[in-house]
Amino acid sequence: MYGDLPLSGGSSFQAGPNAFVDNRPRNLGRGLRSGAFVVLFACYAVIVIGLGQRLLLWPAIVLLPRYRTAMVRAWLRFLARATLWMARVVGGIRFSIHGAIPRESCVVVMNHQSVLDIPIGVWLIPGPQTIIPTRDRYRRGIPGISPLARLARFPFVSQGASLGRAELRALLEAVGRVDRGEACLLLYPEGHRTRDGQIGSFMRGGLRIALTRARRPIYCVVADGMTSARTTREALAQVAGSTVTVTIVGPLTPPGDRSPESMDVFIDMLHDTMTNALARMRALGRHPEGHVDASAIAAH
Numbered sequence: 001m002y003g004d005l006p007l008s009g010g011s012s013f014q015a016g017p018n019a020f021v022d023n024r025p026r027n028l029g030r031g032l033r034s035g036a037f038v039v040l041f042a043c044y045a046v047i048v049i050g051l052g053q054r055l056l057l058w059p060a061i062v063l064l065p066r067y068r069t070a071m072v073r074a075w076l077r078f079l080a081r082a083t084l085w086m087a088r089v090v091g092g093i094r095f096s097i098h099g100a101i102p103r104e105s106c107v108v109v110m111n112h113q114s115v116l117d118i119p120i121g122v123w124l125i126p127g128p129q130t131i132i133p134t135r136d137r138y139r140r141g142i143p144g145i146s147p148l149a150r151l152a153r154f155p156f157v158s159q160g161a162s163l164g165r166a167e168l169r170a171l172l173e174a175v176g177r178v179d180r181g182e183a184c185l186l187l188y189p190e191g192h193r194t195r196d197g198q199i200g201s202f203m204r205g206g207l208r209i210a211l212t213r214a215r216r217p218i219y220c221v222v223a224d225g226m227t228s229a230r231t232t233r234e235a236l237a238q239v240a241g242s243t244v245t246v247t248i249v250g251p252l253t254p255p256g257d258r259s260p261e262s263m264d265v266f267i268d269m270l271h272d273t274m275t276n277a278l279a280r281m282r283a284l285g286r287h288p289e290g291h292v293d294a295s296a297i298a299a300h
Contacts, residue, residue, distance in 0.1 A: 031240075033090070033091060033092055033240035033241070034091065034239045034240040036090055036091075037086060037087060037090045037091035037239060037240065038239070040086055040090055041083065041086060044082070044083075044086070045142075045143055045144035045145060046143045046144055048082070048144075049079060049143075049144030049145070049148060050143050050144040050147065052075075053075075053144070053147055053148060053151060054147075057071060057072075057075055057151065058151070061151075069128070069129050069182065069183070070129075072129050072151065072152050072153075073128060073129035073130070076122050076129065076130055076148075076152060077122060077123065079119070079122075079148075080118075080119040080120075080122040080123040081123060083116070083119040084116075084119055084120070084123060087116060087239075091239055091240045091241075091242075092240050092241045093116075093239065093240070093241070093242050093243070093244060094242070094243045094244065095120075095243075095244050095246070096243065096244070096245045096246065097124070097246045097248070098245070098246065098247045098248065099246075099247060099248030099249065100124075100248060101124055101125055101126065101127070101219050101221075101248060101250075102126075102127070103126045103127050104127050104181075104216075104217070105127055105128050105178055105180075105181040105182070105183065105184055105216050106125070106127060106178075106184050106185075106216050106217045106218070106219055106251070107178065107184070107185045107187065107210055107211070107214055107216050107217070107218050107219070108121065108124070108125055108184065108185065108186045108187065108218075108219045108220075108221055109187050109189060109207070109218065109219070109220050109221070109270055109274070110186065110187070110188055110220075110221040110222075110223065111188070111190060111194070111199050111200075111221070111222055111223060111274060111278070112188040112190050112191075112192065112193045112194065112200075113193060113194060113197050113223060113224065113225075113226045113227055114193060114223075114226030114227070114239075115193075115226075116226055116239075116244070117188070117193075117223060117226070118132065118186075120223060120244070120246065121186045121221060122186065124221060124246070124248065125184045125186065127184050128181065128182055128183045128184055129152070129182075129183045129184070130183070130184050130185075130186050131152070131153070131154060131155070131174045131177065131178070131183045131184065131185050131186065132149075132152075132154050132185075132186045132187075132188075133154065133155050133156075133157050133171060133174070133185075133187065133206055134149050134154045134155070134156055134157070135156070135157065135158075136156045136157060136158045136167075138156075139156050153174070154174075155167065155170035155171045155173070155174045156170065157170075157171065157206060163205055163206070168209075171206055171209055171210075172209065172213070175209055175210050175213045175214045176213070178210070178214040178216055179213060179214045179215055179216065181216075185210055185214060185216075187206065187207060187210060189202040189203055189204070189206075189207045189267075190202065190203070191203045194227075195227075196227065197224060197226075197227035197278075198275075198278070199222075199271060199274050199275045199278055202267060202270075202271055204264070204267055207267055208260065208263050208264075208267070211254045211263055211266065211267070212254075212258045212263060217250060217251035217252070217253065218250055218251060218252040218253070218254060218270070219248060219249065219250035219251060219252070220248070220249040220250055220252070220270060220273050220274050220277070221246060221247075221248050221249075222246070222247045222249070222274050222277045222278050222281065223244060223245070223246045224244070224245050224246075224278055224281050224282065225242055225243050225244040225245050226239075226242055226244055245281055247277050247280075247281055249273055249274075249277055252270070252273075254266050
């Protein structure tokens, strides 16, 4: 014990043995490890993703166009696996996954907390190629990532009040591939990364189209623990040492009545399901039993 420290009001403060522990070295180490992970990923995006697509994947697709979907699927899963491996080994990030998605064509609805949500979502889907509706501003300008979105034929959307004709056509084409069992659809209906990690309001336009036209099982994926890495700038200083917990709920079946009113009720149910799952995860304050850690992910 350090004894009593007199305060201005005449009261005393009982100091514990750890009351004056200097956390600056720990914070510095976390910042350095976070920065190393972000810088490594940036180099990886330019060199491995960018050059790999230009020198390997595109020529293979030109030579063997009938295998394009299979090659893009394998490439996406390789990139997701490599990203999560770097996050675990370099960033010291721990992953705990509860539940699983079968190897089938499906629609996956996931919350959006951090820059790692997309590789996590892609890796959790073992079925056909994953298709992710993507914000139109990412069509160009991001090394490695923008060409990848075009190569994978992701539909680009502006997230406006309504879908434009080209956006609707691209989304309908993607949903049609899912309905035929050729692909899986990964949706982030919040439309952006939430600031507090809670489940935000859903943008319903694209979600209604997917649920109405893709007659496939629905899975909800809720990830928590990455609110400190909502943006690349935040990840640069805070991502290292995080623990990410993921819960998968489903399969869920949309109603037979595909009217807009019925779909809205079902979408409300999806939102409530994900909100309740997040609340239970945070109430537990620990990993669910039967979790799978990142080493198992990397070895899958």
